[in-house]
Amino acid sequence: MAKPSSLETRDRILTAANKLFYGEGIRAVSVDAIAEKAGLTKRTLYYHFKSKDDLIEAYLISRDQPNLAAFAQWFDEAEGPVSAKTQVIFQRVAENARHPKWKGCGFLRTVAELANMPGHPAVAVGARHKKKFELWLAEAYAKAGIQQAQDLARAVTLLMDGAFSAMLTHRDPQYAEDAGAAAYRLVELACASS
Amino acid sequence: MAKPSSLETRDRILTAANKLFYGEGIRAVSVDAIAEKAGLTKRTLYYHFKSKDDLIEAYLISRDQPNLAAFAQWFDEAEGPVSAKTQVIFQRVAENARHPKWKGCGFLRTVAELANMPGHPAVAVGARHKKKFELWLAEAYAKAGIQQAQDLARAVTLLMDGAFSAMLTHRDPQYAEDAGAAAYRLVELACASS
DNA sequence: TCAAGTAAACTCACTAGGTAGTATACATGG
DNA sequence: CCATGTATACTACCTAGTGAGTTTACTTGA
Numbered sequence: 001m002a003k004p005s006s007l008e009t010r011d012r013i014l015t016a017a018n019k020l021f022y023g024e025g026i027r028a029v030s031v032d033a034i035a036e037k038a039g040l041t042k043r044t045l046y047y048h049f050k051s052k053d054d055l056i057e058a059y060l061i062s063r064d065q066p067n068l069a070a071f072a073q074w075f076d077e078a079e080g081p082v083s084a085k086t087q088v089i090f091q092r093v094a095e096n097a098r099h100p101k102w103k104g105c106g107f108l109r110t111v112a113e114l115a116n117m118p119g120h121p122a123v124a125v126g127a128r129h130k131k132k133f134e135l136w137l138a139e140a141y142a143k144a145g146i147q148q149a150q151d152l153a154r155a156v157t158l159l160m161d162g163a164f165s166a167m168l169t170h171r172d173p174q175y176a177e178d179a180g181a182a183a184y185r186l187v188e189l190a191c192a193s194s
Numbered sequence: 195m196a197k198p199s200s201l202e203t204r205d206r207i208l209t210a211a212n213k214l215f216y217g218e219g220i221r222a223v224s225v226d227a228i229a230e231k232a233g234l235t236k237r238t239l240y241y242h243f244k245s246k247d248d249l250i251e252a253y254l255i256s257r258d259q260p261n262l263a264a265f266a267q268w269f270d271e272a273e274g275p276v277s278a279k280t281q282v283i284f285q286r287v288a289e290n291a292r293h294p295k296w297k298g299c300g301f302l303r304t305v306a307e308l309a310n311m312p313g314h315p316a317v318a319v320g321a322r323h324k325k326k327f328e329l330w331l332a333e334a335y336a337k338a339g340i341q342q343a344q345d346l347a348r349a350v351t352l353l354m355d356g357a358f359s360a361m362l363t364h365r366d367p368q369y370a371e372d373a374g375a376a377a378y379r380l381v382e383l384a385c386a387s388s
Numbered sequence: 389t390c391a392a393g394t395a396a397a398c399t400c401a402c403t404a405g406g407t408a409g410t411a412t413a414c415a416t417g418g
Numbered sequence: 419c420c421a422t423g424t425a426t427a428c429t430a431c432c433t434a435g436t437g438a439g440t441t442t443a444c445t446t447g448a
Contacts, residue, residue, distance in 0.1 A: 178352065237424070
């Protein structure tokens with residue numbers, strides 16, 4: 001069967017790809033650089049991934065569940081009404097954005113960089129990730145008895161993507177705080193009419 | 195002085211850079227490709243621009259005023275209260291996004307692609323452009339007698355950036371329509387408390 | 389028990405083409 | 419004549435991807 005190191009090697013490549021793709025961008029990072037960071041040769045990398053595009057897709061897939069889980073945990077841990085719980089998500093995102101290595105939302109940045117390849121599998125992964133986030137929010141709002149849960153989830157998701165973009169543009173976490181305040185108002189408004 | 199064709203040549207290069215950088219992305223486009231599209235040699239391009247980075251910056255600078263002017267025109271032409279005028283901007287953006295060549299906001303995409311170079315002059319141009327948009331909105335809201343004009347302009351700008359990101363991700367103009375509806379609600383809310 | 393076989397996992401050296409940027413020379417209008 | 423503008427041809431290096439061969443771990447037959 002497979003060597004015991006096989007899965008471990010694939011993970012090492014993915015970890016290196018994560019750091020480099022997120023830190024430097026997709027097209028700015030060469031396959032050679034990833035192989036070197038992973039401590040193996042390019043030929044070995046191509047044994048585990050059939051192309052650079054394949055590796056880009058795998059990079060985003062590896063971030064999908066962890067990111068969604070973090071949002072859900074922040075929301076669940078927060079006290080108070082859904083409006084406040086929503087706002088907490090934005091506050092946590094703002095906190096994360098203070099780390100020096102923070103470089104925006106990896107999904108949005110990858111989609112933006114691959115805008116000239118709409119059919120790229122990684123773009124589809126990014127779109128699905130954002131859809132999942134919105135759907136999860138909509139379900140949370142529906143459980144809280146909000147009538148227009150879908151519309152509200154859509155608006156909050158738009159504010160979140162706007163916050164990611166603005167924080168990256170201006171390098172200022174305040175934008176996520178302000179987006180959170182706007183989201184709070186919209187949730188309160190929806191609650192009032194429910 | 196310069197040959198009469200000099201300014202024209204610079205413009206030809208800038209036009210080619212515009213189409214290629216916006217259509218394909220920054221790092222995906224080579225200086226050779228821009229020179230070829232402009233119908234001249236790379237050496238001539240380097241006579242007018244000192245580096246690729248310089249050309250990237252010039253590309254964004256050339257889009258700054260036209261974009262802001264379009265937003266202002268859409269807003270001024272629209273009928274009704276500021277809430278409706280705000281919503282119209284989003285509707286116009288959604289219309290534009292239906293063009294096959296639409297590839298998102300050139301400023302946001304450039305900033306996202308150059309996220310690993312925070313000091314890049316083009317990133318600064320992108321940040322200034324977004325600040326100008328927000329400031330223009332804040333002034334329009336203040337003129338309309340809204341108390342929290344700045345907060346409101348910030349929220350609407352966040353929704354706009356979110357709309358750009360989501361439309362690019364999902365290739366669906368509906369996201370701008372929904373962002374416009376949310377913006378409408380926030381403006382109405384601010385008007386009510388003024 | 390242990391040598392031979394096998395397939396997975398891996399490396400070295402390479403191809404063919406693209407990259408930003410430049411040294412040098414030629415043209416052309418004032 | 420001479421400054422501005424343009425082109426040819428080049429450097430030095432990086433790019434994704436591959437052909438061919440080697441090492442490793444495990445299986446299997448005697």
